[in-house]
Amino acid sequence: MTTLTAPPGTGDTGRGVRASGHPRLSERARDEQRLGWYLVAPAVIVMLAVTAYPLGRAVYLSLYSYRLTDPAAKEFVGLRNYGVVLTDSLWWQDVFTTVFITVVTVAIELVIGFAIATVMHRIIFGRRTVRTAILIPYGIITVVAAFAWQYAFALDSGFVNEWFGLGDKAWFSDRWSALAVIILAEVWKTTPFISLLLLAGLAQVPEELQEAAKVDGATAWQRLWRVTIPNMKGAILVALLFRTLDAFRIFDTIFIMTGGAEKTESLSILAFRQTITRTELGLGGAVSVLLFLSVVLIAAAIIRGFNVDLGQVRGD
Amino acid sequence: MNSLRSRVGWGLAGLAILVYTLLPVAWIVSLSFKQGDDINNKKFLPSHWSLDNYRTVFDTNLFTSALRNSIGISLIATTVSVILATVAAYAIARLQFRGKRLVLSAALAIAIFPTVALVGPLFDMWRSLGIYDTWIGLIIPYMSFTLPLSIWVLSAFFREIPWEMEQAAQVDGATPWQAFRKVIVPLAAPGVFTAAILTFFFAWNDFVFGISLTATNNARPVPAALAFFTGESFFQQPTAAISAASVIVTIPVIALVLIFQRRIVAGLTSGAVKG
Numbered sequence: 386m387t388t389l390t391a392p393p394g395t396g397d398t399g400r401g402v403r404a405s406g407h408p409r410l411s412e413r414a415r416d417e418q419r420l421g422w423y424l425v426a427p428a429v430i431v432m433l434a435v436t437a438y439p440l441g442r443a444v445y446l447s448l449y450s451y452r453l454t455d456p457a458a459k460e461f462v463g464l465r466n467y468g469v470v471l472t473d474s475l476w477w478q479d480v481f482t483t484v485f486i487t488v489v490t491v492a493i494e495l496v497i498g499f500a501i502a503t504v505m506h507r508i509i510f511g512r513r514t515v516r517t518a519i520l521i522p523y524g525i526i527t528v529v530a531a532f533a534w535q536y537a538f539a540l541d542s543g544f545v546n547e548w549f550g551l552g553d554k555a556w557f558s559d560r561w562s563a564l565a566v567i568i569l570a571e572v573w574k575t576t577p578f579i580s581l582l583l584l585a586g587l588a589q590v591p592e593e594l595q596e597a598a599k600v601d602g603a604t605a606w607q608r609l610w611r612v613t614i615p616n617m618k619g620a621i622l623v624a625l626l627f628r629t630l631d632a633f634r635i636f637d638t639i640f641i642m643t644g645g646a647e648k649t650e651s652l653s654i655l656a657f658r659q660t661i662t663r664t665e666l667g668l669g670g671a672v673s674v675l676l677f678l679s680v681v682l683i684a685a686a687i688i689r690g691f692n693v694d695l696g697q698v699r700g701d
Numbered sequence: 702m703n704s705l706r707s708r709v710g711w712g713l714a715g716l717a718i719l720v721y722t723l724l725p726v727a728w729i730v731s732l733s734f735k736q737g738d739d740i741n742n743k744k745f746l747p748s749h750w751s752l753d754n755y756r757t758v759f760d761t762n763l764f765t766s767a768l769r770n771s772i773g774i775s776l777i778a779t780t781v782s783v784i785l786a787t788v789a790a791y792a793i794a795r796l797q798f799r800g801k802r803l804v805l806s807a808a809l810a811i812a813i814f815p816t817v818a819l820v821g822p823l824f825d826m827w828r829s830l831g832i833y834d835t836w837i838g839l840i841i842p843y844m845s846f847t848l849p850l851s852i853w854v855l856s857a858f859f860r861e862i863p864w865e866m867e868q869a870a871q872v873d874g875a876t877p878w879q880a881f882r883k884v885i886v887p888l889a890a891p892g893v894f895t896a897a898i899l900t901f902f903f904a905w906n907d908f909v910f911g912i913s914l915t916a917t918n919n920a921r922p923v924p925a926a927l928a929f930f931t932g933e934s935f936f937q938q939p940t941a942a943i944s945a946a947s948v949i950v951t952i953p954v955i956a957l958v959l960i961f962q963r964r965i966v967a968g969l970t971s972g973a974v975k976g
Contacts, residue, residue, distance in 0.1 A: 414797070416877075417796050417797055417798065417877075418796075418797070418798045418799065420792070420796060420798075420877055420878075421792045421796040421797070421798030421801070422792075422798060422800070424788045424789055424791060424792035424796070425788075425789045425792045425793065425798075425800075425801075425804050427785045427788065427789070428785040428786060428788070428789035428804075428848050428852065429789070429804055429807065431782075431785060431841070431844050431845050431848060432807060432808065432811050432845050432848050432849070433807070434841070434845065435819065435823065435841055435842045435844075435845035435846075436810075436811050436814055436819065436845060438822075438826075439819045439822035439823050439826065440818070440819065440822075442822035442825070442826065443818060443819070443821060443822045446821070446822065446825075453824075453825065501718055504711060504714040504715055504718060505718075507711050508711040508712065508714065508715045509708060509711070510708065510711075510712050510715075511712060511715045511716075512715075513962070514715070514719070515715045515718050515719065516962055516966060517958060517959060517962040518718060518719050518722040518723060519718065519722055520958040520962060520965055520966070521722050521723070521726060521954070521955060521958055522722055522725075523902075523965075523969075524902050524954040524955070524957065524958050524965075525726070525951055525954055526905065526906045526908075526923070526924050526947075526950060526951070526954070527906055527908060527924070528908050528924040528927050528928060529729065529924075529927070529947040529950065529951060530725065532729070532927065532943055532944070532947055533725040533726070533728055533729040533732075533944075533947070534725060536728070536729070536732060536940055536944070537725065537728055539940075541740075541741045541940075542732065542740050542741050542743075542940050543743065544728070544743055544744060544745045546743070547743040547744070548745075573721070573725060577722070578969065581966055581969050581970055582969070582970060584966075584970070585970035626813075627812075627813070630813040631813075633815070634815040634816065634817065636816075636817055636908070636909055637908040637909070637924070640908070640912075640928065641928060652815075653815060653817040653909075656815075656817045656818060656820075656821070657817050657820065657909070657913070659821075660820060660821030660824065661820060661821065661824060661912075661913050666821050666822070666825060669821045670821060670822070673815075673817070673818035673819070673821055673822075674818070676815050676817065676818045677814070677815055677818045680813060680814070680815050684813055
């Protein structure tokens with residue numbers, strides 16, 4: 386549309402096709418290109434400054450034995466740090482914990498989130514109230530939510546044991562019960578996000594299809610699986626992708642509740658402990674790079690495996 | 702159409718959602734009013750309501766400076782990030798240029814990035830640049846990690862704005878830049894606002910950068926300060942003080958949610974489903 390507006394005087398050879406066969410851009414179109422890049426550049430630079438460069442730095446440092454408190458002893462060790470990490474049972478224990486938390490939370494959240502989305506879609510009286518309330522867990526600080534749930538289950542201050550007659554159950558001194566509380570806090574905090582994505586998906590399902598299925602004698606269960614869910618597949622996959630990757634980097638809740646004790650440590654906590662607490666930037670770099678690669682693998686697996694429309698996820 | 706029975710049924714389900722969302726909030730509020738031995742009364746409500754914890758919290762430098770840091774850092778990061786995102790999203794929604802998909806792919810990659818993987822190198826870099834434990838040291842990562850969502854929300858909004866308006870302005874002699882500033886920006890203001898709220902939530906919520914890139918009251922934001930309340934001996938009962946501090950920092954969140962419910966919902970779902 387804009388390629389026909391080269392101003393007179395400059396467009397003598399500009400119009401038409403270059404020898405290479407590519408249509409040559411008019412001055413106007415070239416201006417548009419340039420403006421496009423000028424406008425996008427600041428955002429791109431800021432995004433990359435804090436991701437691409439530090440990531441490159443993590444890769445570089447991961448090849449060294451390097452402790453911040455002892456810079457003189459920095460030494461190139463090749464891939465040895467990766468060998469150390471991958472042969473350590475702690476790494477694999479943390480992989481298991483992280484994957485366990487991710488799978489369980491996302492599975493629960495998809496079910497509860499779908500139920501909440503359905504209610505928000507159908508409810509008439511109190512619709513606005515419910516939609517406002519659902520945003521509170523979304524907006525609340527994760528650390529605050531973690532404290533609230535921790536205190537609720539704590540031996541001294543908690544009301545949960547009292548309410549359910551559990552006596553002196555010490556939730557945080559056993560791996561599985563601690564993980565249960567961590568998962569509960571995560572589910573509470575992040576289900577609203579999933580339910581809002583699913584609500585938007587539900588709004589896309591044509592009501593006529595539901596009516597038609599009902600007339601044809603489909604049960605509510607059949608309508609759910611044959612009409613509703615197939616018609617909102619896109620929204621479900623986007624929710625699944627974002628929440629899985631978000632759950633996989635779980636940090637705040639575990640840090641507050643157990644600090645990683647009782648074998649509840651996640652990969653993010655491990656990376657933090659190596660780099661910040663122990664200032665082992667070399668070994669920590671290897672953990673960080675492996676964590677990053679895991680996220681890339683998971684993203685690729687979900688996008689490929691479920692055939693997610695990347696354009697829709699990306700917003701183009 | 703809807704029978705009374707189903708209406709009551711959905712209403713009850715809605716009530717269940719309210720209990721689900723509000724119970725932990727009510728609990729931390731209740732805890733924040735407990736005092737002394739009451740904290741361990743194992744009941745949901747205090748037997749005696751007291752404002753002591755709030756007094757303690759506001760008398761604690763750790764918290765008041767953290768509150769100042771959080772407000773300042775979040776507001777600055779939000780403002781700058783939204784300005785950059787607005788400009789970038791305009792280009793993405795309106796202009797033809799090579800590399801547009803590359804920008805969107807980069808944004809997606811950053812949105813799913815495991816932030817902890819960066820704190821080690823950033824810790825190192827910020828120390829050598831001299832911005833470790835400063836406001837700017839947190840503002841920069843907050844901007845980077847909120848730009849993707851802002852760009853999505855805003856380019857979705859910009860696509861809805863009628864092309865003709867901009868063209869009309871250009872026909873009337875406006876340059877592309879003027880068309881952007883005088884026509885598109887006012888039309889896109891609601892979208893900009895939505896992006897700002899979501900960005901603010903991110904910055905307000907952040908914990909990973911907050912504990913990794915700060916060391917003192919100089920820049921430590923509230924979530925990190927809350928974590929440091931624990932184990933500090935000058936509180937006899939950090940539980941109640943943390944609860945009171947938690948309630949205080951939840952108030953802005955609830956206020957934003959109550960006022961801008963519709964915008965937040967629209968913003969969160971705009972990228973996910975295309976109408």
